[in-house]
Amino acid sequence: MNAAGMTKAALLVGTTEVERFRLLVEAVTDYAIYMLDTNGIVTSWNAGAERIKGYKASEILGRSFANFYEEADRKAGIPQRVLAIATRDGKFQAEGWRVRKDGSRFWAFVIIDAIYDNGELIGFAKITRDLTERREAEEELRRSEELFRRLVEGVTDYAIYMLDPDGIVSNWNAGAQRIKGYGPDEIVGQHFSIFYTDDDRSRGEPARSLAIAEREGRFEAEAWRQRKDGSRFWANVVIDAIRDPSGKLVGFAKITRDITERREVQLALERTREALAHSQKIEAIGKLTGGVAHDFNNLLTVVLGSLDLLRRYLPNDDPRVTRLLDNALQGAQRGATLTQRMLAFARRQELDLRPVDLVELTRGMRDLLQRSLGPQIAIETRFPLPLDYVMADPHQLETALLNLAINARDAMPAGGILTIAARNEATVADAPLRPGRYVRLTLRDTGEGMDAETLTRATEPFFTTKGTGKGTGLGLSMVHGMVEQLGGQLILHSKPGEGTTAELWLPAVEQAAATEPSEAGIRTIAQSRALTILAVDDDALVLANTRAMLEDLGHTVVVAYSGEQALERLERTPTVDLVITDHAMPKMTGSDLAKTIMARRPGMPIILATGYAELPPAAESSVPRLSKPFRQDALAEAVANAVRTSREASP
The missing domain is CATH 3.30.565.10 (Histidine kinase-like ATPase, C-terminal domain)
Structure with missing residues (x-):
């Protein structure tokens, strides 16, 4: 092939490459790619330009690219300034609002390159991309972040702030200022350990909490924290580790809440529960103790009464027998004192108020x-x-x-x-x-x-x-x-x-007037005549002992083991002068028996023998009591007083 043929082939190849490039540019739909002359007149137009801007080539070729700008930008001379920058610097790049054919706006990313031929400016290549969706997404993200920032900054019930990886405070919200007392200018840049007590700092608690958050992703605890003024508050603390997409630690998010009031309420509730549990325990122990004391009093009544009788019946010329009896009586009396203490604890002792x-x-x-x-x-x-x-x-x-x-x-x-x-x-x-x-x-x-x-x-x-x-x-x-x-x-x-x-x-x-006890109240009253006495007790040992002591005093005794049996005995024995009954009996208590007897035989002297103080108010005011354990002299005095009171009350 001669030189002329080779030149023609080269031109054909070049023409083909140019055509391919033109076809490529015109086929692009995501970018508006077109040419401007030196005055900004559109000289070419691709499919992407038509799609993005809305103009067909026949509608825009030969017109100024300023049509794509908003009116305010045109009046401000922005199109001319853009070309001047591209001419001076060889390139202009920016983002801004542009206008489509229908007047709608879109956010455009624009690149304008100056085109030179042998150093002479012959026009501009312009590429525009529609970034409206991306900008809207970014704007939405910005608005969301701004809203979140305002939300965090506006929260007053929680202290919410950030720490850098070393524990330095990097921001501060209103809740942090309210709870901890520091303004942002006082605390941003300070180490967060300032909020800890001296003891916690000396134990390394701040560093430990950050280490746990970094290792496990989260740290949560409740403990004392310190305000700016030195006062303490009970805090619920949460520290979350913050990492970038690569996993590198970039800091910590810290949330603190003042729960002092809630803790005080919880402690008060716990104290109330403990007090209730203690009260219930003491009440249960009291009932048990009172019951044991009552039964023990019955036994002591038998022991003391029997020892009194033995002392009278046995000869007192043997000092060994006398000493043994005295020891037994002292031991029994100490037992009686012990039961009184038990009843005092159980709040069931007899009180002379x-x-x-x-x-x-x-x-x-x-x-x-x-x-x-x-x-x-x-x-x-x-x-x-x-x-x-x-x-x-x-x-x-x-x-x-x-x-x-x-x-x-x-x-x-x-x-x-x-x-x-x-x-x-x-x-x-x-x-x-x-x-x-x-x-x-x-x-x-x-x-x-x-x-x-x-x-x-x-x-x-x-x-x-x-x-x-x-x-x-x-x-x-x-x-x-x-x-x-x-x-x-x-x-x-x-x-x-x-x-x-x-x-x-x-x-x-109120102060009461002093009264002197009557002679009858302080002397031992001797019984003037023998009586027929109905003795009632569900404990056979106590009843036998009471009978023995009364008979030793010269009285005739009729016994009954229950309230119902006592009423039967009373009906068959009209000569009964006095009733002495235990109070704590099943089915019919001594108080109930006394009420029934007083209804059937008004004026009948009645004595309630009990180791308890829990008697009905009516019985408490109208029926004399004999506290267990009792000895023979106390029994004799109770009988004499009951008869005397009954006689004085008779018309």
């Missing part, structure tokens, strides 16, 4: 207390002049004070001071005690004190920290039961090394 002057009662006990405490312990008393009287059983109150004093003595082996004080108090509706006037009697020692566990169990029956044989564990429980039976409360305060304070809150009453 009357107005009591605590100042006089304490003054009268001072010598006894000092002898019981010993010379190493000093007694100090602090009583105000205007001190109300209290409604109490003076003998039981003396026993309670003596028990507390002995406990104080045992807590001060090296000596110390026992301070006895009192003051008038008043309670309101939300107090543990019912509203009213009280006298708070306080015994405070300077002894060893008790730890929290011992203090919690101090009033439990049979609980003692003393050695074997040195305490029954019923002293404080007796005081507790007696005070509650009076309608008051025993409160103990103690810490190891700080001594113990016992507070007896006793109901206050």
Whole structure:
């Protein structure tokens, strides 16, 4: 092939490549690709330009590309400025709003390249892409992020903020400022360990929490945290690790909530539950203790009565027999004292209530207390002049004070001071005690004190920290039961090394006029004549013992083992002068029996023998009682008093 043929072939090949490029450009539909002359007049148009901008080639060729701009941009000379930049820099690139043929807008990504031929500008190549959907997605994301940011910043119940990987605070919301007290300018850039207590920082808690969050992705805990002013609050804390798409740790999201009030409510609920459980436990123990004491009183009634009779029947010229009988009587009496303490704890002891002057009662006990405490312990008393009287059983109150004093003595082996004080108090509706006037009697020692566990169990029956044989564990429980039976409360305060304070809150009453006991009330009343007595008890041993003691006193005794049987005996024995009945019997109690007898035989003397204080109010006011265990002299006096009272009441 000659030179002319080769040149013609090359032109054909070149023409083919140009044509292919043109066909390629015109076939592109995702991009608007077209040419402009130096004045911005459209000189070519592809399918993508038609699809994106809406113009056909015949509609736009020969027209200025400024038609694609918004009117405001045209008036501002933006099209001319764009071409000037492309001319100067060789290229212009930007994103902005453009206008389609129908007037609708779209967000366009635009590239304009200056085209030169031998250094002379001959036009511009322009590529436009419709990014409206992407921009809308980005805008939606931006709006969502802005909304989330405002939401987080506006939350006031939670402290929500970010930490960098080292624990430095990087942002701060309104809730964080409200809960922790720091403004953003005070805390951003600071390490988050500033919120921890000194103890937590010394144990490395901040670093540990971040390490757990980094390792496990999340850390959650409840603990004390510290505000700017140094005050503490109970916080629920959540720390989440934040990672980029590659998994690299970029920081932590931290949420803190102040749940101090919720914790206090939970603790109060737990204390209430514990108090209820303790109350139920004490109530159950009280019922058991009262029942055991009642049965034990029946046995002691038999033992004491039988020993009294033996002492009368056996010759007293043998000192060994006398000594053995005395020992047996003392042992039985100690058992009776123990049952009284058990009944006091169970709030079922007999109480002789009357107005009591605590100042006089304490003054009268001072010598006894000092002898019981010993010379190493000093007694100090602090009583105000205007001190109300209290409604109490003076003998039981003396026993309670003596028990507390002995406990104080045992807590001060090296000596110390026992301070006895009192003051008038008043309670309101939300107090543990019912509203009213009280006298708070306080015994405070300077002894060893008790730890929290011992203090919690101090009033439990049979609980003692003393050695074997040195305490029954019923002293404080007796005081507790007696005070509650009076309608008051025993409160103990103690810490190891700080001594113990016992507070007896006793109901206050108006001062009563002093009365002198009558001669009949203080002397032993002898029975003037023999009586026919109906004795009733479901315990055969007690009944046999009561019968023996009454017959030894010269009375004729008819026995019955139940209330129903007693009514039958009463019908068949019209000569009965007096009825003595146990109270705690099945089916028909002694109180029920007394009501029936009083309805059938008005004026019949009746005595209720019981180890309990739980009698109906009617029986309590109208029927005399004989407390178990009783000895023969107490039985004789009860019979004589019942007959005398019945005679005085007769018209």
